Structure formats: C-alpha cells, structure tokens
Amino acid sequence: MLVKEEVVVVVGRNGVREGGEERVAAAARGRREGVFPRAGVPACLSAEEIGGGAGSERGGRKSVVVGYALTSKKTKSFLQPKLEGLARNKGILFVAIDQNRPLSEQGPFDIVLHKLSGKEWRQILEDYRQSHPEVTVLDPPDAIQHLHNRQYMLQEVADMNFSDSHGKVGVPRQLVVKRDASCIPDAVSRAGLRLPIVAKPLVADGSAKSHELSLAYDRYSLQKLEPPLVLQEFVNHGGVMFKVYIVGEAIKVVRRFSLPNVSRKELSKNAGVFPFPRVSCAAASADEADLDPSVAG
Numbered sequence: 001m002l003v004k005e006e007v008v009v010v011v012g013r014n015g016v017r018e019g020g021e022e023r024v025a026a027a028a029r030g031r032r033e034g035v036f037p038r039a040g041v042p043a044c045l046s047a048e049e050i051g052g053g054a055g056s057e058r059g060g061r062k063s064v065v066v067g068y069a070l071t072s073k074k075t076k077s078f079l080q081p082k083l084e085g086l087a088r089n090k091g092i093l094f095v096a097i098d099q100n101r102p103l104s105e106q107g108p109f110d111i112v113l114h115k116l117s118g119k120e121w122r123q124i125l126e127d128y129r130q131s132h133p134e135v136t137v138l139d140p141p142d143a144i145q146h147l148h149n150r151q152y153m154l155q156e157v158a159d160m161n162f163s164d165s166h167g168k169v170g171v172p173r174q175l176v177v178k179r180d181a182s183c184i185p186d187a188v189s190r191a192g193l194r195l196p197i198v199a200k201p202l203v204a205d206g207s208a209k210s211h212e213l214s215l216a217y218d219r220y221s222l223q224k225l226e227p228p229l230v231l232q233e234f235v236n237h238g239g240v241m242f243k244v245y246i247v248g249e250a251i252k253v254v255r256r257f258s259l260p261n262v263s264r265k266e267l268s269k270n271a272g273v274f275p276f277p278r279v280s281c282a283a284a285s286a287d288e289a290d291l292d293p294s295v296a297g
Ligand SMILES: Nc1ncnc2c1ncn2[C@@H]1O[C@H](COP(=O)(O)OP(=O)(O)OP(=O)(O)O)[C@@H](O)[C@H]1O
Pocket: 002, 004, 005, 172, 198, 200, 204, 210, 211, 212, 213, 232, 233, 234, 235, 236, 241, 257, 258, 259, 278, 279, 280, 281
C-alpha cells in the first residue's frame, strides 16, 4: 500500500485534508454531545440544553451553524446540494463567510470550516479563536501548517517507525529542492535516490498548481523540473492505491487506479518528464474493479 498524506491526518489527528463533510458532521455531533464545550459550560450539556448559542431554533432543537470559508473550487466540489440537504435534515446549516467583512461581525457560528491559506487569513483565524473560544475552528491554523508543506507532511508516519509491522509501511525516500534546478541531478545522486523520480510542488495549498505532479525518467531531465519541489523515489504499487479517510471513529477506505509499475526495462527505454495531474482522483475509482488479489488489498 502506498502511504498517502491522508494517513498523516489520521496519525497526527490535528489536521484535515479529507472528508470535510464527515468532519463537520462529527464536529456537530461533538457539539451536540458536549464534546466541544462552550466557554464556561459543562461539557456534559447538549447544545439544546445550553441554549443562547449560535444556532437557530428548529422545532425546539438548536441548529448547528457552520460558517464556511472555501475557495470557489472547493465550494463547488464540497458544498453540493445533496450535502446541504442532508446536513439541514440533521440540523446543520452552512453559511458562507464573507471574506471582505470582519469575521467577528458575522455569525454567530458554532463551527468555522475553512480551507484557505495565506498569512493574512491565518491571522484572522487566530484572532477569531482568541475572541471566540466557544467556536470550533476546523482546523486551527497551527495544526494544519505542516500539511501545507510536502517536506514535513509525511514526517509523522516516518516517525512511527512501522518498518517491522505486518506488511511494509513506510514513506518514499525524498529530497527537497528549494531553487536551482541545475543542481538536481547531482543532489539526487548524492541522496542515493533511484530513478524514476516523482516531482511534487513543495507547497500543498489546494491550488491547481500544487497538484501538478510529474515523473522524471532520466538524470538529464531532472534539470528541467521547476523548484521548489519535493522529489520522491517512485514506489511501484501495482497501479492501485488506497485512500484512507478517517473522522473520529469512522474509517472509509477507497481504492483508486494509479500509475502503473515502472520496470527496469521500461526505465531504460524512456526519457523525459511526464506530467500526471490528478492521477488517482475520484474518477479513477477502482472500488468495483476485479483486480489481481495481490494488489486488490
Ligand atoms: N512516490 C510515489 N511513488 C509512486 N506513485 C506516487 C508517488 N507519489 C505520488 N504517487 C501517485 O500520485 C498520486 C498523487 O500523489 P499525491 O497524493 O502526493 O499528490 P496530490 O496532488 O496531493 O494528490 P491528491 O490530491 O489526489 O491526494 C498518488 O495517489 C499516487 O497515485
């Protein structure tokens, strides 16, 4: 199994890149069950008992109000009418945050759900958390900072040292190149990284650019790559990978088609840099595929 950064989320339990809707539901559940207490309120009280909070009354029950701050791309993919409908039935209301107005003047919210980056936004959220400790911010900027940088996002998996477990769990060997592509061939040799090499933008901020990955087959082509990058050894994984989404106790594993194995023979025959954007996206689902048992998981 190829270890993906989603696993970092799971292990670290302090950041989230996936499963937003489930996470919101879990947070809402937590709020209703008093897992996320309001300031000065015993954690055992439910939102209904607390009263006077953010949510509006729905037949005597309080709604959980989720203020969301997302890119338009993310709003489109995540805030589907079906999700909004399901959420509404469970008493969860999504309200768009106006990024041109002070956050404190909006709401009141029970949860602020965001996937934006940048120093300014971070500061806005930090200030808001200070002034509104009763609001759950998903996720606090500090907790997700390491997920924005591919240099660090797999560190927690590496630190778990699972090399002696059943099967093999590890992270690909990698190298960070901040600038100067001309030094990449030597740096790769010095680090002992084997070709082919997967090149990934250093910053993983959800932008289209951050998902532009490529595969470099030969030493010469390495200098055509555009830093800042993380370079990883390509790990043969049978053309199938697993994405693991975890929210609280809920675990969901999906199977996706991925890049096929690269044999030594193929490596010697190919040269160049090949972009492979979104290779294992949702459209590449292999959940229903009849796979060889050795790769089916
Ligand atoms: N070191 C590697 N060896 C082999 N395949 C890899 C490697 N790194 C990434 N891949 C392939 O590229 C895909 C995307 O990689 P990664 O998750 O790092 O980028 P991403 O842009 O964050 O993708 P996504 O948003 O789909 O999670 C993986 O699902 C896997 O198929």
